[in-house]
Amino acid sequence: MKNMRLHMSLWRHAVLLVVVCSTGRPSLAFLCAPNSLQCPSAGGCGSQAQGPWGTVFSARKASGSGRRTMLCMTLAKDRFQRGQEAPREWEEGYLGLGFQGGFTSEQMDERCAWLSGDAWKEHSTTFGDILTAKRRLKDNALVTDCILQQDLSRATSTQLYLKKEYQQYTGAFKERGARNVLEELLERSKCGGVDVRDKGVVAASAGNHALGLTYHGGKMGIPVTVVMPLGAPMTKVNRCKAMGARVIQHGETFGEAKEYAMTCDQLKGVPYIDPFNDPWVMAGAGTIGLEILDQVPDVDAVVVPVGGAGLIAGLSLAIKTRKPEVAIIGAEPESAASLTAAMKQGRPTDVDVCYTVADGLSVPKIGQKSFEIASRHVDSVVQVQEELIPQAILRLVEMERAVLEGAGAIGVASLLPGGPLHGKLEGKKVVTILSGGNIDSSTLGRIIDRGLAADRRLLRFQLHVPDRPGTLGEIAKLIGSTGANIKDLYHERTWERGPINMLTVVCSVELGGPEHEAALKEALVLHKYRIAWPE
Numbered sequence: 001m002k003n004m005r006l007h008m009s010l011w012r013h014a015v016l017l018v019v020v021c022s023t024g025r026p027s028l029a030f031l032c033a034p035n036s037l038q039c040p041s042a043g044g045c046g047s048q049a050q051g052p053w054g055t056v057f058s059a060r061k062a063s064g065s066g067r068r069t070m071l072c073m074t075l076a077k078d079r080f081q082r083g084q085e086a087p088r089e090w091e092e093g094y095l096g097l098g099f100q101g102g103f104t105s106e107q108m109d110e111r112c113a114w115l116s117g118d119a120w121k122e123h124s125t126t127f128g129d130i131l132t133a134k135r136r137l138k139d140n141a142l143v144t145d146c147i148l149q150q151d152l153s154r155a156t157s158t159q160l161y162l163k164k165e166y167q168q169y170t171g172a173f174k175e176r177g178a179r180n181v182l183e184e185l186l187e188r189s190k191c192g193g194v195d196v197r198d199k200g201v202v203a204a205s206a207g208n209h210a211l212g213l214t215y216h217g218g219k220m221g222i223p224v225t226v227v228m229p230l231g232a233p234m235t236k237v238n239r240c241k242a243m244g245a246r247v248i249q250h251g252e253t254f255g256e257a258k259e260y261a262m263t264c265d266q267l268k269g270v271p272y273i274d275p276f277n278d279p280w281v282m283a284g285a286g287t288i289g290l291e292i293l294d295q296v297p298d299v300d301a302v303v304v305p306v307g308g309a310g311l312i313a314g315l316s317l318a319i320k321t322r323k324p325e326v327a328i329i330g331a332e333p334e335s336a337a338s339l340t341a342a343m344k345q346g347r348p349t350d351v352d353v354c355y356t357v358a359d360g361l362s363v364p365k366i367g368q369k370s371f372e373i374a375s376r377h378v379d380s381v382v383q384v385q386e387e388l389i390p391q392a393i394l395r396l397v398e399m400e401r402a403v404l405e406g407a408g409a410i411g412v413a414s415l416l417p418g419g420p421l422h423g424k425l426e427g428k429k430v431v432t433i434l435s436g437g438n439i440d441s442s443t444l445g446r447i448i449d450r451g452l453a454a455d456r457r458l459l460r461f462q463l464h465v466p467d468r469p470g471t472l473g474e475i476a477k478l479i480g481s482t483g484a485n486i487k488d489l490y491h492e493r494t495w496e497r498g499p500i501n502m503l504t505v506v507c508s509v510e511l512g513g514p515e516h517e518a519a520l521k522e523a524l525v526l527h528k529y530r531i532a533w534p535e
Contacts, residue, residue: 123279124279124369124372124373125279125280125282125283125286125313125314125317125369125373126283126317127317127318127321129279129280129283129286130283130286130287130289130290130314130317130318132180132283133176133180133280133283133284133286133287134287134290136179136180136183137176137179137180137284137287140179140216140219141168141175141176141179141287142167142168142169143291144163144164144165144167144168144288144291145162145163145164145167146161146162146163146164146291146292146295146296146431147161147162147164148160148161149161149162149399149400151399151400152395152396152399152400152412152415155395155399155416155417156412156415156416156422156425156430157422157423157425157426157427158415158425158426158427158428158429158430159427159428159429159430160412160415160430160431160432161295161296161299161429161430161431161432162400162402162412162431162432162434163288163291163292163295163431163432163433163434164402164434165288165408165433165434165435165436166402166403166404166408166434166435166436166437169215170208170211170212170214170215170239170438171208171211171436171437171438172208172211172212172360172408172435172436172437172438173208173285173288173311173433173435173436174208174209174211174212174275174436175211175212175215175216176212176284176285176287176288177209177212177275177278177280177281177282177283177284177285177310177314178209178212178213178215178216178217178273178281178284179212179216179284180280180281180283180284181273181278181280181281181284182196182201182213182216182217182220182222183280184280185201185222185271186220186222194269194271196222196271197220197221197222197223199223199269199270199271200217200222200223200224200225200270201213201217201222201223201224201225201270201271201272201273202224202225202226202227202261202267202270202271202272202273203224203225203226203227203261203272203273203274203275204226204227204228204254204257204258204260204261204262204275205226205227205228205232205254205257205275206228206229206232206233206236206254206359206360206362207228207232207233207236207237207240207359207360207438208236208360208435208436208438209273209275209281210224210226210228210236210240210245210247211236211239211240211243211438213226213245213273214226214239214240214243214244214245215243217245218243218244223246224244224245224246225245225246225247225248225261225267225270226240226245226246226247226248227248227249227250227251227257227258227260227261227264228240228247228248228249228250228257229249229250229251229252229253229254229256229257230249230250230251230252231252231359232249232359233359233405233438233439233440233443234440235438235439235440235441236438237249239438248260248261253353253362253364254362254363254364255364255365274367275308275310276307276308276309276310276311276313276363276366276367276370277308277310277366277367277368277369277370278310278369279369281310281314282310282313282314282317282369282370282373283314284314285310285311285313285314285315286314286315286317286318287314287318288311288314288315288318288433289302289314289315289316289317289318289319290318290322292315292319292431293318293319293322293323293326296429296431298429299323299326299429299430299431300326300327300425300428300429300430301326301327301328301329301425301428301429301430301431302315302319302326302327302328302329302430302431302432302433303329303330303331303411303414303415303421303430303431303432303433304316304328304329304330304331304411304432304433305330305331305332305358305360305361305407305408305410305411305433305435306330306331306332306338306339306361306366306381307332307336307338307360307361307362307363307366307407308338308363308366308367308370309330309338309339309342309366309367309370309371309374310367310370311433311435312328312330312339312370312374312378313369313370313371313373313374313377314373315328315433316328316373316374316377316378317373317377319377320377327379327380328377328378328379329378329379329380329381329382329414329421330374330378330380330381330382331381331382331384331410331411331413331414331420331421331432332361332381332382332383332384332410333356333358333361333362333383333384333386333389333410334383334384334385334386335353335354335355335356335362335386336351336353336354336356336358336361336362336363336364337351337381337383338351338353338363338364338365338366339366339371339374339378339381340381340383342366342371342375343375343381346375347368347371348365348366348367348368348371349365350364350365351364351365352364356386356389356406357386357389357390357393357406357443357447357450358389358405358406358407358409358410359405359406359407360405360406360407360408360435360436361406361407361410382414382419382420382421383420384410384413384414384419384420385413385418385419387450387454388413388414388416388418388419388454389406389409389410389413390406390447390448390450390451390454391413391416391450391451391454391455392404392409392410392412392413392416392451393405393406393409393444393447393448393451394447394448394451394452394455395412395416395451396409396412396434397448402434402437403437403439403444404434404436404437404439405436405437405438405439406439406447407435407436408433408434408435408436408437409434411432411433411434412432412434415430415432452510455513456511456513456514456517457510457511457512457513458487458508458509458510458511459508459509459511459517459534460488460506460507460508460509460534461506461507461509461531461532461533461534462504462505462506462507462531462532463475463504463505463507463524463529463530463531463532464498464502464503464504464505464529464530464531464532465502465503465505465529465530466501466502466503467493467501467502467503468501471503471505472489472491472505475489475505475507475529476489478523478524478527479507479509479520481523482516482519482520482523483512483516483519484509484510484511484516484520485509485510486507486508486509487508487509487510488506488507488508489505489506489507489508490505490506491503491504491505491506492504492505492506521533
């Protein structure tokens with residue numbers, strides 16, 4: 001570049017670019033500002049140059065009575081695409097300049113060729129993709145709250161922050177990835193790809209991914225077909241239908257629903273959007289990581305729900321790129337430990353999946369692309385006992401006044417007493433992702449009862465008593481005198497194996513906790529009832 005000399009210096013975190021064009025007149029611009037860069041007197045400068053932070057180029061733009069030269073810099077685009085760490089200020093410049101009028105026509109042609117070809121099919125999510133997703137989501141998804149929860153902090157012996165993704169319109173984080181991938185598909189259609197406004201898109205989902213695609217597809221004029229397992233929560237099925245999706249229920253598991261979505265003759269030629277193994281879905285999820293670092297800058301660890309590993313892949317890439325010392329910990333159900341199995345085998349592998357109340361995490365095999373990222377950035381994965389998940393949902397209802405589905409509560413479950421992380425992050429600043437709140441009302445009622453039972457605040461026991469008039473009244477009076485509330489009481493004569501003059505009384509009672517339980521048991525023992533007490 002004979003006619004161009006680049007001089008770079010840092011001043012108050014801004015990059016000062018001095019360009020001397022063939023006119024010999026210098027032009028100055030601060031490249032880290034998010035607004036447009038203008039060089040008022042750089043007429044005739046229409047060239048490019050490689051600098052230490054990426055490509056610097058100029059493009060003419062008419063302005064008022066004359067012409068101004070716009071200088072834009074991709075701000076370490078290549079470095080972002082490789083996933084390497086870069087100064088925070090470069091990110092803001094990348095967001096503000098990198099895709100807003102800063103590409104030459106040749107670069108746009110190159111981008112179009114890439115989008116319309118097959119290269120994108122092998123693409124792996126980069127930090128640059130996450131920054132692009134952040135720009136796309138600016139006015140299309142909420143920046144959700146991330147607050148310190150004092151009661152749960154005491155219960156978990158941590159400083160526990162809750163990232164409230166259930167605040168999104170569809171009740172789950174999934175709409176971030178849904179919006180981002182639909183935006184990407186629209187870009188491809190402009191470059192000769194499938195016209196998704198005509199063909200639509202299809203996805204297999206247990207619910208939240210389907211909700212996100214349906215909602216944003218409706219806003220963008222893109223028809224959406226979702227294939228959901230037969231056991232998908234009805235609240236999710238009905239909301240998808242209400243928002244205009246074509247809903248097909250097929251198969252007992254997510255795997256069977258996915259196979260149908262990808263092989264059904266009626267859906268051939270319709271782009272399939274994977275709920276966790278798509279690079280742009282993962283990039284959308286990665287924006288949560290950027291928000292966490294803004295909201296809790298000194299976070300020590302992030303606990304992330306794991307199903308297909310798309311969320312933890314995108315989030316870990318975002319956080320580890322900017323702050324590598326933060327620990328990223330996955331939490332998955334014991335009955336669906338697909339990431340644990342993949343980490344052990346060194347590749348995604350099928351696991352036997354049993355029923356879990358965290359139905360959104362019931363994935364038999366994680367994605368290959370999500371595994372490649374997660375295996376590099378995730379520090380550890382824990383398996384959470386099934387009985388702790390209802391307990392965590394109950395804690396969140398009582399302490400945070402928040403209704404969460406099982407998948408959304410699993411991070412809290414891992415930190416409660418008895419959980420695999422309890423005591424291991426003592427005193428640390430921990431963020432957990434409350435990933436979704438879409439739960440059937442009937443299921444919620446059963447879960448709350450399970451949580452109360454796990455707390456010993458709902459208790460069932462048996463009494464063997466004489467079969468004579470007034471016995472049940474005496475029992476009810478005695479229980480009431482201790483302050484316990486009888487929820488259910490019935491007696492059994494026919495199947496009683498003891499003496500013919502005895503019967504079994506089964507009682508379910510609501511209690512205030514362990515001390516209350518001890519007082520009730522003592523009163524029954526003093527009354528000389530024969531008791532069968534739960535362990």
